[in-house]
Structure formats: C-alpha cells, structure tokens
Amino acid sequence: MLVKDVMTRKLITVTPDDTLGHAATLLRQFQFHHLPVVQGEPAIFGFTGAVKPLYLEGLLTSQDIDLAVAASGQQPWQERHVQEVMDRSPVCVTPTTSVSAAAQLLVERGLNGLPVVEYEQHEQRTRALLVGLLTRSDLLIALARALGAFEPGMQLLIPFTAGNPTPLARLLLLAAELHVQVRSLVVVPPRNGQPHTATVRLGTINPAPLLMRLQDEGIEYTFPDLALEERRHDNA
Amino acid sequence: MTMPDLTSHPRVCLAFDPLELHYDFGADHPLQADRMRALLDLLETCQLWHQGDPLLHLPIRPASLDELRLIHTDDYLAAVQRLGASAARLPALPLQQRQELEQQAFRYGFGDGDTPIMPEMHEVSAMIAGGTLVAMSAVLGLPEGGQFASPQERPVHVFHPGGGLHHAWASRASGFCVYNDAAVAIAHVLRASEAKVLYIDFDAHHGDGVQRAFYDEPRVLTVSLHETGRYLFPGTGDVLELGNGLGRGYSVNVPLEPFTQDDSYIEVIENLLPPLALSFAPDVIISNHGCDTHAWDPLTHLALTTRALQAQVRLVHELAHRYCGGRWVAVGGGGYDPYRVVPRAWALVWAEMSGRPLPAQLPTSWVERWHPSWEAMRERERETWEVMGKPQQESGFPTTFEDQPDHFPPVPRLQEITRANRHTASLVRHLAVPPAVRPAFPPLRQRSPLTGLFDLLHLRGADTPSRSQTLQTPRGPVLLRDFCPPSLVERLRPSNGLCSFTRLPEREHRLLLEIARRADCALALAHTSGGEIVGEVTLAPGDAWWEGLEQVYEVAIEVSRDWRGLGIARNLLAFALDLEAREDLIFFAVGLSWHWDIEGTGLSIYRYREMLIKLFGSQGFKEYPTNEPNIAMDPANVLLVRVGSRADQRIVSQFFSRVLSTPHLPRL
Ligand SMILES: [Zn+2]
Ligand SMILES: [Zn+2]
Numbered sequence: 026m027l028v029k030d031v032m033t034r035k036l037i038t039v040t041p042d043d044t045l046g047h048a049a050t051l052l053r054q055f056q057f058h059h060l061p062v063v064q065g066e067p068a069i070f071g072f073t074g075a076v077k078p079l080y081l082e083g084l085l086t087s088q089d090i091d092l093a094v095a096a097s098g099q100q101p102w103q104e105r106h107v108q109e110v111m112d113r114s115p116v117c118v119t120p121t122t123s124v125s126a127a128a129q130l131l132v133e134r135g136l137n138g139l140p141v142v143e144y145e146q147h148e149q150r151t152r153a154l155l156v157g158l159l160t161r162s163d164l165l166i167a168l169a170r171a172l173g174a175f176e177p178g179m180q181l182l183i184p185f186t187a188g189n190p191t192p193l194a195r196l197l198l199l200a201a202e203l204h205v206q207v208r209s210l211v212v213v214p215p216r217n218g219q220p221h222t223a224t225v226r227l228g229t230i231n232p233a234p235l236l237m238r239l240q241d242e243g244i245e246y247t248f249p250d251l252a253l254e255e256r257r258h259d260n261a
Numbered sequence: 262m263t264m265p266d267l268t269s270h271p272r273v274c275l276a277f278d279p280l281e282l283h284y285d286f287g288a289d290h291p292l293q294a295d296r297m298r299a300l301l302d303l304l305e306t307c308q309l310w311h312q313g314d315p316l317l318h319l320p321i322r323p324a325s326l327d328e329l330r331l332i333h334t335d336d337y338l339a340a341v342q343r344l345g346a347s348a349a350r351l352p353a354l355p356l357q358q359r360q361e362l363e364q365q366a367f368r369y370g371f372g373d374g375d376t377p378i379m380p381e382m383h384e385v386s387a388m389i390a391g392g393t394l395v396a397m398s399a400v401l402g403l404p405e406g407g408q409f410a411s412p413q414e415r416p417v418h419v420f421h422p423g424g425g426l427h428h429a430w431a432s433r434a435s436g437f438c439v440y441n442d443a444a445v446a447i448a449h450v451l452r453a454s455e456a457k458v459l460y461i462d463f464d465a466h467h468g469d470g471v472q473r474a475f476y477d478e479p480r481v482l483t484v485s486l487h488e489t490g491r492y493l494f495p496g497t498g499d500v501l502e503l504g505n506g507l508g509r510g511y512s513v514n515v516p517l518e519p520f521t522q523d524d525s526y527i528e529v530i531e532n533l534l535p536p537l538a539l540s541f542a543p544d545v546i547i548s549n550h551g552c553d554t555h556a557w558d559p560l561t562h563l564a565l566t567t568r569a570l571q572a573q574v575r576l577v578h579e580l581a582h583r584y585c586g587g588r589w590v591a592v593g594g595g596g597y598d599p600y601r602v603v604p605r606a607w608a609l610v611w612a613e614m615s616g617r618p619l620p621a622q623l624p625t626s627w628v629e630r631w632h633p634s635w636e637a638m639r640e641r642e643r644e645t646w647e648v649m650g651k652p653q654q655e656s657g658f659p660t661t662f663e664d665q666p667d668h669f670p671p672v673p674r675l676q677e678i679t680r681a682n683r684h685t686a687s688l689v690r691h692l693a694v695p696p697a698v699r700p701a702f703p704p705l706r707q708r709s710p711l712t713g714l715f716d717l718l719h720l721r722g723a724d725t726p727s728r729s730q731t732l733q734t735p736r737g738p739v740l741l742r743d744f745c746p747p748s749l750v751e752r753l754r755p756s757n758g759l760c761s762f763t764r765l766p767e768r769e770h771r772l773l774l775e776i777a778r779r780a781d782c783a784l785a786l787a788h789t790s791g792g793e794i795v796g797e798v799t800l801a802p803g804d805a806w807w808e809g810l811e812q813v814y815e816v817a818i819e820v821s822r823d824w825r826g827l828g829i830a831r832n833l834l835a836f837a838l839d840l841e842a843r844e845d846l847i848f849f850a851v852g853l854s855w856h857w858d859i860e861g862t863g864l865s866i867y868r869y870r871e872m873l874i875k876l877f878g879s880q881g882f883k884e885y886p887t888n889e890p891n892i893a894m895d896p897a898n899v900l901l902v903r904v905g906s907r908a909d910q911r912i913v914s915q916f917f918s919r920v921l922s923t924p925h926l927p928r929l
Contacts, residue, residue, distance in 0.1 A: 046810075050802060054781045101915075103810075177428065177435050177469060177495030204373045229375050230428070230436040230466065230494040231291050231560060236648035248492040251519050251562065251650055252674070 028127050029120035031167040032141050032157035038063045039107050041082055046103030049090050058087045059138040061155050062111050081142055081153040083108070084115035117142045120156055128164055137161050173209030173226035181232070182247045183223045187215060192244045193223050199238050205229050224249070273615045274319035274399070274416040275310050276392045277301070281423035283385045286377055291560060292437045296599035299631050300422060303604045306624045309617055317615070319399060319419055320407075323384065324391035324445055331448035331752050332441055332474055337432040338383075340369045341439060345382035370434035379439075386426070386439040393424040393442035393547075393592055394449050400588040401545055403453050403790075417587040418578075418614045422607050425549045425594030427468040428495065436466065436494060443547055443592060444474040447481055448752055450545065453790040455729035455740060459543035459585075460484065461534065463573050464551025464594040465561035467498030467514065477508040477746040479727045482541045486530065488554075488563050489516040500688050506780070507727060507746050513537060513693045515685060518678040519562035522671065523569040525679040526554075529686045530576055537693065538580045545585055548577045551594025552606035556669055557654065559645035560597050564672060566664035570606050574613045589614075598642070600635040605662055619662045632658045730836055732787070734827040739795060741836045743785040747777040753786070755794045758822030758861070773797065785837035787820070787829050795824040798837035803849070807919060812912055813847045818876075822861040831879055838880050844905035847916050850877055851889075854897040866897050877901045887920045 039048050039060050048060055063079040089110045093102045117140045118127050127139060141157035169175065185192045193210075200207055206228030215221055227235070239246055285294035304310040310317050329338055344366055351359060363372070371378045379385070396419035399406030409415045427443060428436030447458050460475075462468035462485040475481035490496040504512035515529060538546070550573065556564040574591070581589035591610055596603040605623070612619045635658055646653060656668040672678070727744040742749070755769040776784045776799055787796035798818045807813055816838070820830045838848065852873045854866050862869060874884055882901040892898045900920070904913055 050781075054779060054802075056780050174496065177497070179494040179496065180492040206373055226496070229373065231375060233291075233559065233645040233648055234374065237644060240648055248650055250491055 026124040026167065026171075027120065028118050028122045028124060028141055028159055029157070031124060031163050032120070032159045033163055034157050036061060036079075036155065036158060038079060038155070039085060040064070041106065041108035041111070043107045044103060045090055045093055045105050045107065045110065048085055048107055049103070052087050052090070059158060059160060060085045060107075061140050061158060062107055063155055079155040081115075081117070081140055081155045083111035083113045084138070084140055085111045086137070115140055117153060118159060119143060124164065124167065127159055131161060131164070171209060172211060172224075176206075176208045176226075176228060177230075178206075178208040178226045178228045179230070179232055180249055181225045181227060182249055183225060184220050184245055184247070185223065186220050190221075190223075193225075195242060195244055196225065196239065196246075199235055199242075200227065203235050203238070205232070205235050272316070272414055272416040273418045274317060274396075274420075275304075275611060276319040276321050276396045276419050276421040277312065277423060278321050278388055278392065280385055280388045281392070283381060284379070284389060284423065286379055286437070290374075290377070291597040293597075293599040295634065296596060296603035297422065299600055299604040299634075300607050302630065303608050303623070303627050304611060306627045307608070307620065309608065309611060309615070309619075319396065319416060321388065321392035321395045321421075323387040324394050324440070324442075328394060328445060328449060329387060329390060329440060331452065332431060332444045333429075334432040337369055340365050341386070341434075342383040344369075344371060344378045345380060345384070348378045348380040348382070351378070369432065370430075376434040376437055376439065382439055389423050389426065390440045390442040390445045392421045393446040393590065396421045396424075396590045396592075397446040397450055397545065397547065398453075400590055401450060401454060401456055403450070405449065405453075418581070418589045418591070420591045420607075420611050420614055422593040422610075424592030425464065425551060427462060427464060427471050427549055427551075427594065428466070429470045430473060435470065437595075438470065441470045441474065443549065444471050446590075447471070447475065447547065451478070451480055451749060452752055452788075452792045454544075455731055455742075456544035457481070457541065459538060459541055459546045460549075461546065461577060462486065462549040462551070462594075463554065463570075464549050465553040465558065465563050466493065466551070466595060467495055467516075468549060469495045469497050472498075472502070472512050472514075475508065475748065476504055476512055477506040477748050479504075479507050479511045479744075479746070480729070481508075482511050482513065482537065482543065484513040484515070484534070484537060486515040486517065486526075488519055488521075488561050493519075493561060500685060500692065503692060507744055510693060511541075513689060515689050517563065517685065518681045520564050520672045520674065521678055521682060522556075522564050522669070522675065523566055523572075525675075525682045526563075526565055526569045527572045528679075529682055530573060532686050533689055534576055534580060536690070538584050543585050545588040545590070546577060546581045547590045547592065548573075549592050549594040550574065550607065550610050551596060552602055553595035553597055555596075555598065555602045555606065557598045557602055557642075557656075558596065559642050559649065559651075560595075562649070562651060564669070566666070566669050567605060567609060567662070568664065568666075571609050571613065571663075574610045578613055600631045600638075601659055604631070605659065608662065621661055621663070623660055623662060628658065628660060728836075728839075732829065732832050734824075734829065736824070736827060737789065739787050739789060739824075739827075739829060741785065741787050741833055743783065743837055745777050745784045745786050747774055750774050750777045750784070750786075753788050753792045753794050756821035756823055758824065759794060759797070759819060776801070783837070785833060787824075787833045794821075796820040796829045796833045798833055800837065800848075807849075807916075810847075810912065810916055810919065812845065812909065813849070813916055816848050816850045816877075818850075822858065825862065830876055834876065834880055842905075844907040845909075846905050847908055847913065848882070848903045848905075850882060850901045851892055852899040852901070853891060854895050870897055870899055873899065874901065877903075885917075885920055889920070 037051055037055055039062055041062055061081055062083040062085055064082055085107055093110050116134060120141055138158055138160040141159055142153035143156055145152045145154050183193050183196055208226040208228050211224045212221060282294045282297055286292055312318055347362060366372050366378055370376060395406055399416050400419055402415060424442040426438035426441055429438035429441035450456050450458055458481045460471055460483045465488050467487045467490055468485040472483045475483060485498055487498050490498050498514045498516055500514055502512055502514050503509055552570060553561050554563040554565045581587050730741045732739045732741055750773050755766045757766055759769055776782050781802055783800040785798040786794050788794045800814045800816055803813050803815050818830060818834055857869045882903040885900050885902050887900045892900050
C-alpha cells in the first residue's frame with residue numbers, strides 16, 4: 026500500500042498572506058486540523074488536478090492557531106498572517122512512499138499530518154508540487170478498511186504452520202464454492218515461533234454451512250476470544 | 262413492576278398480511294416462514310388473536326415506492342423489482358441475460374447464500390415495510406395509520422411480527438433483510454410529524470441498518486443490545502459508535518459477551534433503558550424483538566431463556582406508558598429456531614402487549630402439529646451448534662410457554678461474563694446517559710474559534726440539539742425544524758417555488774444539503790408533512806468582508822413563492838433565532854435588490870425593502886448604513902443588524918468598524 030492509495034486528495038489550502046481568522050474559519054468549516062500553505066492565487070479550493078499547480082510553502086495546523094490565540098497580545102490574533110506562524114519546512118512524503126514508512130515517520134516525529142508532494146526541477150531550483158495530505162486519520166481509515174470493518178461480516182481465525190498455508194487455501198476455495206464473500210484476510214507475521222494465524226472476515230450472517238465443510242475436511246478454525254470454558258492463564 | 266391500566270388503552274393490534282408468509286428463502290435457509298405459521302397457529306389455538314377479529318387485527322398495505330425511497334436508493338429499488346420478477350425463470354434465461362442479472366444481484370447484496378433472490382421479493386418486502394409504517398402511523402395518529410371512528414379505537418400498541426429486517430442498507434440487501442421496514446417507518450414519522458422516536462433493538466445481531474439510517478439524526482435514539490461483534494455478524498455495534506454530527510450521543514450500542522445468561526442480561530437492560538428513555542423523552546417507541554438471543558438459537562452465542570425475553574417486553578411496555586403515552590410498536594426480527602423458540606417468544610410479546618395471560622402449558626394440539634417439523638431439523642440444528650462453538654443441550658421440544666430453568670444450567674464463565682457486561686453497561690451509561698453526556702465529549706475550548714456553530718449557539722448547555730414545532734397555516738400544518746441534519750434534508754424535497762437563487766429545485770436541494778453538512782452553519786426548515794420544503798433560514802459565519810469576526814452570523818431567509826402570505830417567514834425566522842445564545846451574538850442580514858423576487862411578489866423594489874425591514878424588525882434587527890461593497894452598490898440594498906444584549910463589546914466595536922471601514926476595493 027502506497028501513500029497515494031490512502032491520502033486525502035481534496036485539499037483546502039491557504040496562502041502565506043492569508044489571515045489567521047480566515048484560516049480558522051476554514052478549519053472550522055471543514056473540520057480539518059491541517060492547512061497546507063501554497064504560493065500564488067488566493068483560491069480557497071485547491072483540488073488536486075486543478076488547473077493551477079500548487080507549490081508548497083509550509084504547513085499550518087490548528088495547534089499553530091491555538092498557540093497564536095493564547096499568545097495574542099496587542100494585535101488581535103485574527104489579523105496576524107499565516108506566514109508568521111506556519112511551519113516553513115514541514116516533513117513531507119511523496120505519493121509513492123510506502124504507507125508503513127509514512128506511519129513510522131508520523132509516530133517517530135510525533136506528527137499528525139504530512140503534506141504529500143512531488144519534486145520538480147525549475148530553473149535550478151527544486152519546487153515541491155503539492156498533491157495531497159496524509160493524516161493519522163487517513164491511516165486509521167486505511168487500517169479499518171484493510172480489516173474489512175466497513176463491510177458487514179463475521180470473523181474467524183484459521184491457524185496454520187509457517188510454510189504450509191494449505192488450510193487457508195482450502196478455506197478460500199470453500200468460500201468461493203459456497204458463495205461466501207471474503208471481506209478481508211489478514212496474516213500477521215509470527216512472534217516467538219508461534220504458528221501463523223489468519224484472521225478472515227466473511228460477509229455472512231450464517232457461517233454454519235461453511236464451518237460444517239471445514240469440519241468435514243479437518244480444517245481447524247476458532248472464533249477470536251470465544252471461550253465457553255474458564256480461560257487458562259498458563260502461557261505467560 | 263406496575264401493571265398498566267388496561268382500561269386506559271382500549272385497543273391493541275397485531276399487524277399481519279398473508280403475503281408476509283412469502284418472505285421465505287427456501288428449505289435449507291435459516292429464516293423460515295414456518296416460524297410465522299407456527300406463531301399464528303399458537304395464537305389462534307390459545308385464542309389470543311385471530312385474523313378474522315377486526316378488533317385485534319390491523320390490516321396493512323405495501324409501502325409505496327415514494328415511502329421506500331425515504332431509506333432506499335432508486336437503483337436498489339429498481340434492482341429488487343427486476344431481480345424479484347425474474348427469480349422464478351432465472352435458470353431458463355439465456356446465458357448472457359442470466360449473467361447480467363447475477364452481476365446485478367451480486368452488486369446489491371443478493372449474490373450469496375445469506376439473502377438469495379426470492380420470487381416477488383419487492384412486493385413481499387414492500388408489504389413488510391408498509392406494515393411497520395402503518396403500525397407506527399396508527400399509534401401516532403398519522404393518516405397513514407388508517408381512519409378510526411373514535412380516538413378510543415386507535416390502537417396504542419401494535420405488534421408487527423413480520424417486521425424487524427434491521428440489516429438492510431440504503432442500497433444493499435444484507436443478513437436476510439431486503440427492505441429496512443423499521444427505518445422506512447421511522448423516516449416517515451420524521452417527515453410527517455414532530456415526533457421523537459426511541460428505537461430499541463433486542464436482536465442478537467447489531468441493528469446496523471437502522472443505526473446507519475439515522476446516525477446523524479438527534480430525533481431518533483437508536484439503542485441496540487447485541488452479542489459483541491468480535492466475531493459475530495455484522496461486526497459493528499461497538500460502544501464507541503455514538504452517532505455523528507448533531508446525532509452524536511443518539512446512537513447507543515451495548516455489545517454483550519457470548520454466553521450471556523438471563524441474570525446478567527436483565528441487569529443490563531434494567532440499568533440502561535430507563536435512564537435513556539427518561540432523558541430522551543420519546544414520543545413513540547419501536548422495539549425489535551429478535552429472539553436469536555435464545556440459548557437454543559443456532560446462529561448466535563447469547564444464552565437467554567424466555568425469562569429474559571419476557572423482561573425485555575415488560576420493560577418496554579412500562580417505558581412506553583411512563584414516557585410516551587403508551588405509543589409503542591413492536592416488530593419481530595431474527596429468530597432461527599422456528600418451532601421451539603420463535604412462536605413462544607413472540608406469543609410472550611403479544612401476551613404482554615395485549616394484557617392477556619398465557620396458560621402455563623402449550624396446547625397439546627399445537628405441540629402435536631409442530632413437534633415433527635422440529636424433529637426433522639433437529640440433527641441439522643445440533644450440527645450447527647457444534648460448528649458454531651455452542652454447548653450441546655439435551656432438552657427436547659418444549660411443552661410450556663416458559664422455559665424450564667433446569668434445562669439451562671449456569672455457564673462455566675458466568676462470573677467473568679457478568680463482570681464484563683457490567684463494565685460495558687457502565688461505559689455506555691457514562692457515554693450516553695445525561696448528565697454524563699457533555700463531559701464525555703471533548704471539552705469545549707472557550708476561546709478557540711474551532712468549535713462548531715451548534716456549540717456556539719448553545720453556550721448555556723441546552724440539551725435539545727434540534728427542535729421541532731408545528732405551525733398551523735390556512736393551507737394546512739407546516740413543520741418547523743432547526744439544525745436539520747443531512748439525512749433529513751435528503752428525504753425532503755424543495756417546493757418548486759423555492760429556488761429564486763438556484764433556479765432549479767434539484768440545485769436548491771443540493772445547496773441545502775451542503776449547508777446541512779457544514780458544522781459551522783445552521784439550517785432551519787419549514788416543510789409540509791408530505792416532505793415539501795416551503796421555507797428555509799440559514800445561519801452562517803459572515804463571508805469575506807466579515808472574515809475573522811467571531812460570534813457574528815449572517816442570517817438568510819427564503820420562503821417558497823407558492824407559500825407566501827401565510828406568516829411562514831415571520832414564524833420561521835422567530836423560530837430559527839429562538840436560541841439561548843442569541844443575546845451573546847451579532848446577527849446580520851443583507852438585502853441585495855437584484856436577488857429580490859419582485860416578479861413573484863408583485864411588490865416594487867421599495868415595498869420589498871420595507872417588507873424585509875419589517876420582517877427582520879420583528880426580531881429586533883435595525884438598519885445600518887455601510888460601505889460593504891456589495892451592499893453599497895445599490896441604494897435599495899440594505900444591511901440589517903441585531904446586536905445581542907450580552908454581546909462582547911470588543912467584538913461589537915470590531916463589527917461596526919468593519920461596517921463602515923474603507924473598502925480595499927476601488928469604489929464603483
Ligand atoms: Zn399497555
Ligand atoms: Zn439477528
């Protein structure tokens with residue numbers, strides 16, 4: 026998964042000369058927390074693919090505004106300009122950065138959002154063409170989507186030993202045969218040499234026919250955290 | 262428990278139509294129409310109800326396409342009609358046509374074993390949706406509920422066992438459900454009246470379709486109690502799904518542990534439902550009595566008996582009488598033990614609702630008729646339990662209405678389950694029950710400009726986010742509603758005469774939707790009970806010229822050409838501005854002569870200007886001179902301002918310096 030698959034493309038931008046009052050109105054209106062600051066036209070909407078390219082000048086966050094509000098002295102904060110408080114060299118990623126690298130960057134640097142840019146050479150200068158924004162929310166939504174959470178379904182665990190995913194393959198064939206939709210399939214790499222477990226999300230309210238076939242074929246399955254008996258706490 | 266006084270609600274009905282028995286997905290499918298046949302047979306054998314009894318039977322009719330459109334999309338409705346009509350001859354169709362239909366089936370949720378295409382499924386499902394709609398309309402006294410000779414003959418409770426198809430989405434069949442009858446009925450009530458609706462879903466699965474339909478709607482409180490979605494379909498229904506936008510706090514979810522038994526279940530519902538009903542103050546309750554929560558049900562892991570099912574229905578009955586004049590509709594829902602559980606469970610619902618005592622024993626003749634059907638499926642039921650990880654139980658076919666406690670021994674993890682459910686219930690209480698509602702939300706930062714308009718307008722913490730009021734006009738009642746959420750706007754349509762800016766009703770509709778979606782705008786509408794928008798008032802932060810001024814809002818009003826002269830403008834404006842924060846704020850309205858509907862009103866520019874000043878004057882607005890470039894462009898234009906008596910003096914002086922500041926733009 027690459028940044029371009031999960032980033033926000035509809036961008037609301039400001040220019041360095043805009044006032045903080047204007048920026049605050051935009052953030053409030055669209056319920057965002059980040060505004061990329063771009064050169065040029067004082068346009069409100071900078072949908073990517075728009076006629077004019079947008080070149081990144083900086084990043085303004087709702088925290089920057091809150092700080093300016095808290096520090097406002099003689100001059101009302103609304104009248105100050107974006108360029109006075111924006112971050113002039115925000116950490117950026119490109120559309121082909123991997124999502125895992127971007128996630129690591131956000132966590133390690135304690136950031137909430139990353140402008141997504143493409144670099145262009147222009148008269149010996151490098152310019153950053155703004156193409157999107159990647160926020161923590163985008164990553165969380167991508168995670169929930171990858172887990173199939175936006176589709177109704179039930180979950181099943183299929184244990185299998187590393188190197189032999191046959192039970193998983195059989196499950197998928199049976200699901201296809203019985204017209205059961207597979208909403209998502211997640212295999213987390215093993216820790217401490219434990220066997221693999223695949224979490225399968227199936228789009229059915231009635232898994233019984235599929236489960237009966239699994240049982241007939243001797244394929245092991247469990248439900249996450251479904252235990253009738255007292256849980257054993259012997260494995261630390 | 263106080264028994265309701267039966268003489269005070271003379272009429273209780275059961276809604277049913279024989280067409281509902283065609284909601285059947287075939288022999289090997291868990292949802293069997295036989296469960297309805299066995300139920301009706303049980304009621305008739307016990308002389309609790311009879312289809313021929315005009316006092317107890319509420320006749321129903323199919324929901325119209327217009328009514329189904331309140332929830333479902335046009336393309337989905339078209340697909341259901343087309344697929345249902347061709348279901349019977351599908352195998353005989355030419356390959357290409359068949360593949361095309363199969364693709365369509367797949368796209369709309371009919372492509373799997375759960376909700377297969379069923380012959381005439383549009384007609385059958387529309388009848389079910391119509392049944393719940395008629396039932397709701399009847400208890401609320403809306404015309405769609407039918408004509409009654411006297412108010413005493415209007416039913417106060419209605420049971421519609423065929424309803425409860427709570428998984429259907431706007432454009433997709435899901436989990437055995439085609440049309441979402443409860444959602445259609447609730448949407449109809451929202452459109453046709455001021456009523457607030459409490460929806461309580463006892464089905465073992467999360468009521469995802471109904472929750473989705475009203476996720477942003479504070480006039481509908483959806484409460485779903487279900488087995489946790491950790492593995493069970495549909496996987497949603499977490500405590501933290503609380504609603505969106507203005508509807509935040511109006512979706513409540515109580516996910517319960519697998520193998521939850523009666524005591525823990527009853528503790529949870531008695532703990533949560535009364536305070537929720539009290540604080541929401543509904544006008545009507547609709548409850549889903551899906552009985553797939555029973556220990557014998559093959560599809561879920563909850564382990565209730567008739568004792569808990571009875572506690573559900575008793576509690577709802579009591580809440581209905583205590584908080585909403587008894588207005589209550591119960592629908593069926595899930596239930597996949599069609600012979601041993603469903604008939605008894607829903608007979609208990611009807612007995613409680615109609616105040617008729619049940620005999621202890623099931624009638625022998627009924628047992629003789631239905632016991633063989635269960636024997637025929639007994640082995641399959643046992644296998645299903647096994648693969649679903651449920652304990653095997655030795656009990657046979659029941660002979661009594663109520664379950665025998667010794668058939669249901671305590672499960673091994675009882676203590677752990679009870680503790681986990683208590684924890685869940687206390688979390689829900691904390692999140693959804695006032696006065697804990699507000700502190701549970703992110704605290705309002707007093708000086709931050711980033712809060713939504715709703716919070717600004719309710720600085721003093723009122724807890725009614727969206728008010729309704731009925732205005733009687735010579736052309737019939739008009740409903741006034743403030744803070745309209747997008748879902749409501751979607752279900753209404755603008756009157757043809759309401760588009761002096763946008764020219765086209767569809768464009769006006771899109772515009773209103775965009776306004777409804779903005780957190781910093783408020784939209785108040787006047788609409789008819791038929792769903793026609795006849796007037797609108799918008800409150801929005803001032804645009805470019807007024808940028809950066811806090812607590813300054815522009816007010817705009819429009820009333821349909823066809824609905825003028827009825828006092829709607831004056832009343833709607835007064836209603837929209839009847840906000841507790843009005844004295845903290847500055848409101849202004851801009852009248853630009855080139856926008857005025859001179860042709861439609863037949864007034865001169867001068868007269869129109871006078872009318873506008875008078876209209877806003879009724880709310881304390883005064884005319885001010887200004888050099889705001891738009892207004893200054895024509896001497897007929899007018900700026901009207903209302904400064905709240907408590908408005909911050911710093912903001913007031915900023916505002917007036919802006920009103921008369923020198924424009925940066927060259928003067929024309
Ligand atoms: Zn009653
Ligand atoms: Zn269910």
